[in-house]
Amino acid sequence: MPLLEVKGLSAAHGLVPALHRVDFHVEQGEVVGVLGHNGMGKTTLMRAIMGFVKVTGGDIRFEGSSILGLPVNARARLGIGHVPQGREIFPNLSVEENLQVGIVGGKAAMAGTVAEVLELFPRLERLLDRRGGALSGGEQQLLALARCLCRKPNVMLLDEPTEGIQPSIIDEISETLSALTRRQDITIVLVEQNLEFIAGLCSRVYAISNGILDRQIPREQLTDSRAVSEFMGFVT
Numbered sequence: 001m002p003l004l005e006v007k008g009l010s011a012a013h014g015l016v017p018a019l020h021r022v023d024f025h026v027e028q029g030e031v032v033g034v035l036g037h038n039g040m041g042k043t044t045l046m047r048a049i050m051g052f053v054k055v056t057g058g059d060i061r062f063e064g065s066s067i068l069g070l071p072v073n074a075r076a077r078l079g080i081g082h083v084p085q086g087r088e089i090f091p092n093l094s095v096e097e098n099l100q101v102g103i104v105g106g107k108a109a110m111a112g113t114v115a116e117v118l119e120l121f122p123r124l125e126r127l128l129d130r131r132g133g134a135l136s137g138g139e140q141q142l143l144a145l146a147r148c149l150c151r152k153p154n155v156m157l158l159d160e161p162t163e164g165i166q167p168s169i170i171d172e173i174s175e176t177l178s179a180l181t182r183r184q185d186i187t188i189v190l191v192e193q194n195l196e197f198i199a200g201l202c203s204r205v206y207a208i209s210n211g212i213l214d215r216q217i218p219r220e221q222l223t224d225s226r227a228v229s230e231f232m233g234f235v236t
């Protein structure tokens with residue numbers, strides 16, 4: 001049984017359809033990518049799984065049960081973590097306070113969880129007292145990932161973690177996610193436009209275009225930019 005399964009999912013913004021019968025699944029421990037250009041429906045898909053977007057057909061199943069009837073916070077409590085596009089950290093809270101938001105348990109549990117997560121984020125450990133808003137974009141992205149992990153998710157939905165971030169920190173984010181998957185049994189769904197980033201992390205990659213996700217790009221073709229262009233709808 002897949003950990004997360006999206007079946008025939010359609011979704012809309014108001015009356016305008018944005019996802020058309022999307023099918024995909026993620027097994028426990030897998031890192032799966034969804035590659036798509038601007039406006040193709042990547043964020044809509046992440047937000048539909050979280051419960052922020054109106055679903056007009058199909059189903060979303062987590063650990064074998066439909067979650068369609070559940071509100072956002074109940075989906076999060078089940079173990080679905082979301083790192084939204086644009087990161088959405090709290091600019092006026094310190095790095096440490098950003099990490100503490102949403103941890104369940106008392107002070108000791110909070111300190112333990114933060115310390116454990118920070119082992120993967122040495123750069124953040126040095127910035128604990130800094131205001132979130134005073135971090136660079138890359139540091140904010142690391143913070144958003146660490147904050148999500150503090151809530152102990154089973155699956156993390158990552159929405160374009162490389163967007164607007166300088167290459168050296170993109171490498172650091174990639175290494176951090178690789179280390180995370182080696183260290184614990186975490187499942188990741190990564191939506192991206194950055195082919196190199198997605199190819200470096202994911203064992204399977206789907207293509208999304210115009211709200212349609214019905215093709216997987218074979219791994220060996222991820223290094224062939226012409227083949228990838230065809231998957232993304234560019235034919236020259």
Ligand SMILES: Nc1ncnc2c1ncn2[C@@H]1O[C@H](COP(=O)(O)OP(=O)(O)OP(=O)(O)O)[C@@H](O)[C@H]1O
Pocket residue numbers: 013014018036037038039040041042043044045085193
């Ligand atoms: N809140 C909204 N209201 C109306 N239309 C929206 C809304 N959010 C997205 N859309 C539309 O839905 C389509 C898919 O957008 P979405 O944000 O999911 O794309 P994306 O693949 O995440 O793009 P990007 O790479 O730019 O983040 C686009 O046509 C977009 O204009």
Ligand SMILES: [Mg+2]
Pocket residue numbers: 042043044085159160
């Ligand atoms: Mg988006």
